[in-house]
Amino acid sequence: MKLYIPFSYLLLTRIKTKHERISWFIIYPAFLIIATLLFNGDLLNFMLTFCMTMSLYEIGYLDNDFRTVKKEKNPTVRADEQRSWIEHNLQYLIGIRLLIALLVVFYIIPSIDFIQKSIFIFLLCLLAFGFYFHNTLRSRWNVLTYFIVVLCRYLIPVVVAVKSEFYGYLIPFIIIAFPLVRTIEHACKEKYELRRIKLLVRNPDNFRVKWYAGITLLLLIFIVFYENEIVFRLVLLSVYFLLYRMMTFYFARSKNILRNKHSSYKWDENEK
Structure with a gap:
């Protein structure tokens, strides 16, 4: 039942050790929280959109682990002990995360300006596009799709939390600070x-x-x-x-x- 909770599948399959979780916290939420505070952003909007982003990200993980692996020659099989239960309840696990994402979107949209809305919606569409092709393609194109999904993961919470007047500085910096360097490593x-x-x-x-x-x-x-x-x-x-x-x-x-x-x-x- 706990796998219905956002972040639970991430913790089960992607960041399992104490070291990995500390590192993940430092380079992702903590970094973006500091950025939001430095640029006078809305912390409530940030936290809600952060949870929404990770809910969507977990859908991408589930899609990869239970659809994509069926087409791979040497797949990475995750969640071994709970795999049967997850596969049986997959549509519900995805559904609850989609519901959370939709509720956050409907709450957030009225509270942000036109530029924020436009970029927010664009990034959501880009994330869906990126994850679909990242989980479908198996070639060097995956370097590009990886960049897209990581970029969206970092930008979506900040775009909603921080006023658009700072985008000219903040967005290019965030892209260079993590999505770009991480893609080079990938x-x-x-x-x-x-x-x-x-x-x-x-x-x-x-x-x-x-x-x-x-x-x-x-x-x-x-x-x-x-x-x-x-x-x-x-x-x-x-x-x-x-x-x-x-x-x-x-x-x-x-x-x-x-x-x-x-x-x-x-x-x-x-x-x-």
Whole structure:
């Protein structure tokens, strides 16, 4: 019964360990909450839309785990112990999440301006489009569909919570701060055979530190010349990510372990 609750399927199949859950919280909800506060956003709208976004995301996970895997040669089978029950109640698990999403949409729409509404609806459609093709295609196109679904996951809650006057700064920053860098890492999976990208990344922990250090440096240079208060807020967000990535890099090195042991990546060959 607990799988009817939003986030339950995510916790069961995607972020199962304590380390994974802490990391997920830091790089996703905590980051977006800080962004919402720095840009004077509506926290209630954020929390509601965040729950809605994850409900839709879980539908994508369920679709992948119970439809897509049937067409794969070597599928990743998740939720082994509860798989039979989930498959029997799949339509209800999806239905309750759709209902939650619809209720949030009907509540949110009257409280946001025209630009927010337009981008919000566009992103919802883009998320549905992205997840359908991400779970249907099995090719290098999945790098693009992965970028689309991660981009929507990060932007939807912020677009609803933060006024549209900040979009020109905040939206490009968020895209660069996580969806783009995460997609570059995703493209390193062995199945895509994108060797040049793997050579660019080589060590994911080191790559992330360099990425956020570069973003922070560019923003600081911009502030020196233009003294823009909005950009200063972006610096704070960039430093937040930089400090976290430096910490994970330190722990990975001090314990002499790799950040990602998943067989899809095989970082060992690229860290020498």
